[in-house]
Amino acid sequence: MRGQAPRAQQTEPKGEEPEGSLDEGRFELLFRECAGDLHGYAISLLGDRSAAEDVTALAFERLYSSRAKLDARRGTPRAWLFAIARNACLDELRRRGRRPQDELRDELIQDRGACEAFEQLERRATVRSALSALPLREREIVLLKFHGQLSNAELARALGVSTSNAATRLHRALTKLRLQSADIDCQEVA
Amino acid sequence: MRILPFPEGQHDAVEDRWLSELEAALSGERGGPDGESWRELREDVRALAPPIAPEFDQRLREELLRRSERSQIGRSEGRRARGLLHLTTASTAVSRLRVGGAVAAVAAAVVVLAVALLPEGRTPVRVPANSSPVGVSAGRGVATSGSSASAEKGAAVAAPAASAPPVFAPLATPAAPAAQRRQQRSASVSLSAAPAMLQTVSDSIARLAERSGGFVQSSHVQIQRGSSSEATLTLSLPSARLDAALAAIGRLAPVLDESRSLQDITGAFDAAHQRLADALAERDALLRALAKASTEAQIAGLRERLSHVRRTIAAEQSSLRAVTTQASTSEVEVSVIGNATASAEGLTLHRGLKDAGHVLLVALVALLIAGAVLVPLAILCAALFIARRLWLRHVRERALGGA
Numbered sequence: 001m002r003g004q005a006p007r008a009q010q011t012e013p014k015g016e017e018p019e020g021s022l023d024e025g026r027f028e029l030l031f032r033e034c035a036g037d038l039h040g041y042a043i044s045l046l047g048d049r050s051a052a053e054d055v056t057a058l059a060f061e062r063l064y065s066s067r068a069k070l071d072a073r074r075g076t077p078r079a080w081l082f083a084i085a086r087n088a089c090l091d092e093l094r095r096r097g098r099r100p101q102d103e104l105r106d107e108l109i110q111d112r113g114a115c116e117a118f119e120q121l122e123r124r125a126t127v128r129s130a131l132s133a134l135p136l137r138e139r140e141i142v143l144l145k146f147h148g149q150l151s152n153a154e155l156a157r158a159l160g161v162s163t164s165n166a167a168t169r170l171h172r173a174l175t176k177l178r179l180q181s182a183d184i185d186c187q188e189v190a
Numbered sequence: 191m192r193i194l195p196f197p198e199g200q201h202d203a204v205e206d207r208w209l210s211e212l213e214a215a216l217s218g219e220r221g222g223p224d225g226e227s228w229r230e231l232r233e234d235v236r237a238l239a240p241p242i243a244p245e246f247d248q249r250l251r252e253e254l255l256r257r258s259e260r261s262q263i264g265r266s267e268g269r270r271a272r273g274l275l276h277l278t279t280a281s282t283a284v285s286r287l288r289v290g291g292a293v294a295a296v297a298a299a300v301v302v303l304a305v306a307l308l309p310e311g312r313t314p315v316r317v318p319a320n321s322s323p324v325g326v327s328a329g330r331g332v333a334t335s336g337s338s339a340s341a342e343k344g345a346a347v348a349a350p351a352a353s354a355p356p357v358f359a360p361l362a363t364p365a366a367p368a369a370q371r372r373q374q375r376s377a378s379v380s381l382s383a384a385p386a387m388l389q390t391v392s393d394s395i396a397r398l399a400e401r402s403g404g405f406v407q408s409s410h411v412q413i414q415r416g417s418s419s420e421a422t423l424t425l426s427l428p429s430a431r432l433d434a435a436l437a438a439i440g441r442l443a444p445v446l447d448e449s450r451s452l453q454d455i456t457g458a459f460d461a462a463h464q465r466l467a468d469a470l471a472e473r474d475a476l477l478r479a480l481a482k483a484s485t486e487a488q489i490a491g492l493r494e495r496l497s498h499v500r501r502t503i504a505a506e507q508s509s510l511r512a513v514t515t516q517a518s519t520s521e522v523e524v525s526v527i528g529n530a531t532a533s534a535e536g537l538t539l540h541r542g543l544k545d546a547g548h549v550l551l552v553a554l555v556a557l558l559i560a561g562a563v564l565v566p567l568a569i570l571c572a573a574l575f576i577a578r579r580l581w582l583r584h585v586r587e588r589a590l591g592g593a
Contacts, residue, residue, distance in 0.1 A: 024258050031254060035247060040239030053246045060250065064257060090586035127234040137590040146235040149216075152209060160583060167209050174212070177231075 027067060030077050031060060038085050041147035045089050045140055055092060059085040079154035082144060086158055093136075130180035138173035145170055372459040372517040373452055375429050378525070379439055380447035385419045385528035391443050392421040395524055398442075399425045402435040404519070419528030424521065432520045439524060446527065459513045466506035473499045 038059060043052035062084050063077065070077060131139055145155060156166035214220035215228035383391045389411060396406050404427035411421040427435050440448075476499055480492040 027254075027258070031251070035250065036242050037236075039242040039246075040236060044235075044239045049240070049243070053243070053250075056242075056246075057250055057253070060254060061257075064254065087586060090589045094585055094589040123230075124234045124237055127231065128238050131235065131238065140590055142235060146232045147239070152213070168205060171205050171208060 026077070027064060030063075030081070034078055034081055035060070037147045037149065038081060041082065041143050042085055042089055044143045044147065046092055051092050055085055055088040058088050075154055075157050078148070079150055079158055082148040082150060082154075083158040086140070086144060089140075126181050126184045127177075129184050130177050133180050134173065134176055138169070138176060141166075141169050141173045142177055145174075370456070371454060372456040372513065373429075374455045374516045375432055375450070375452050375520040376522065377432065377436060377448070377450040377520065378523040379436065379445060380525045380527060381439070381443040382446045382529045383443040383526050385413065385415075387443070388413055388419050388421055388526055388528050391526050392423060394442050395423055395425070395439060395526070398435060398438050399423075399427060402431045402438075403428045404431075404435070407521070413528070421524075421526040423524045423526075425524060427520050427522055429518055429520045432522070436522070439522075443526065455513055455516055459510070459517065462506060462510040462513050466503065466510050469499055469503040469506050473503060 035056065039052055039056045042055040043049060046052050046055070059081055063081050067077075070080060074080075075083075131142065134142065141155070141159070144150065144158060148155075148158070150158060152167050152170065153163050155170065156163040159166050159169070161169070211220060211224070212228060215225035216232060218225075218229070381391065392409065392411050396409065399406055404425055407424040407426050409421070409423040413419045425435075436448075436450075473496065476492055476496045480489065480496065483489045483492055
């Protein structure tokens with residue numbers, strides 16, 4: 001589920017259903033497509049598996065409850081789902097005093113280390129360090145972009161800002177991420 | 191002069207190009223080392239997150255499946271219920287009746303509201319004739335002999351007037367034959383008319399009196415703008431045509447109040463008649479005695495008595511004529527009260543349109559009042575809702591910004 005790189009299947013509306021509405025079949029498809037990504041986004045942002053599971057469950061539950069109110073003009077169900085998840089994550093962060101937990105640091109390395117090449121592992125460790133060094137606001141937008149695989153317009157809607165503002169923030173965050181990664185590489189080489 | 195490009199615009203253009211390239215790279219449209227690098231970064235970021243736990247995935251899947259099944263059962267039951275409803279015509283009729291009943295209830299509520307909102311003084315109350323104090327009060331303490339019995343009977347047969355349109359009930363007939371009895375009749379009627387119609391109605395009443403062979407004894411018409419208007423007419427009408435005249439008056443404007451009275455004056459008539467007969471008999475006797483008188487003193491005495499009797503006869507004749515006139519004419523007092531809500535009785539379409547307009551106006555006023563209450567409430571609720579959303583967004587952003 002996680003690791004399906006780009007959005008493999010789009011939850012396009014079927015013939016009889018009104019555009020934007022989410023019937024059982026489409027919801028199931030959305031669940032299969034997005035559960036892993038959503039969980040990945042939540043766990044990357046919160047750093048807490050149980051909180052990420054709560055957020056994932058909550059997001060699907062809320063989307064299911066409000067599926068009749070979905071408006072295709074205001075974004076795809078996937079974008080809605082990630083917007084809900086983002087709000088739930090921010091609420092969770094607010095509850096715990098804005099501190100994302102980092103309990104997964106070791107788990108991450110152990111999970112990945114066994115089966116992947118050393119170079120890749122090293123590169124990912126660099127990315128993880130660079131990501132951790134980013135301010136939470138910028139880290140969040142990178143995670144939302146890469147896990148949610150949202151377009152800039154969808155990203156803007158999820159963030160509640162204009163498209164240009166979202167694009168600027170994304171540009172800034174990714175530039176910083178690249179620079180941080182380069183810095184870390186240089187330090188390691190040195 | 192050098193034209194310097196606006197740095198922000200240039201920056202935006204660079205940023206837009208960069209984002210377009212990023213989008214193309216992430217979607218796989220753009221190849222090359224740059225595109226590969228972006229895709230690799232995305233995969234690295236995604237790979238940082240541990241996979242979803244299979245137990246949780248299973249649990250969540252089952253939970254959503256359960257919810258989906260519950261939802262489907264609910265929908266199918268709803269469809270079945272609706273299907274049953276549409277299958278039977280009776281049920282459809284029942285549902286239509288319910289809708290109709292609801293509409294009727296709303297309409298009734300509007301009408302009740304309209305009536306309740308009407309100022310009390312302007313309520314167009316049309317007093318039904320049978321509820322008005324119409325009665326024939328025959329004999330108000332008539333002292334003459336034989337009148338009390340007829341008075342009691344007359345009172346006993348006091349008849350209520352018929353229902354709308356106001357038709358005057360025929361006067362109670364005393365036990366004695368009409369030819370033998372002498373009765374004095376009077377009536378009073380109160381009409382309601384629009385202030386603008388007051389003069390017209392008064393003129394119509396006067397013309398009606400003349401057509402009926404009577405006349406207007408007195409009249410007083412008072413028309414005031416913004417205040418109460420009233421006309422009072424006292425009519426003298428032939429008793430024989432009283433019923434027809436009162437019925438005609440009742441057709442001129444809605445009747446608010448009506449009363450009739452009847453006084454038996456047979457005793458007074460008989461007494462006057464008897465006194466006249468006595469005086470005539472005395473005169474005849476005196477004339478006969480005068481013819482037989484032989485002395486000057488007798489003749490002078492008889493002539494003096496004769497003169498006195500003649501004066502008595504004249505007085506009694508006058509008295510008898512007065513009683514006869516009382517019996518043959520009736521006094522009718524008509525009051526026309528100016529009422530803004532009153533209108534002509536016969537104009538049903540006009541009145542109906544006016545009432546409908548009034549009801550619509552009242553409904554509009556009720557809607558306005560409801561709007562005056564609900565709109566500020568809705569604005570307040572919307573403001574609270576927006577404020578809550580803004581506050582929520584603010585605290586969420588703070589959760590990001592403070593870290």
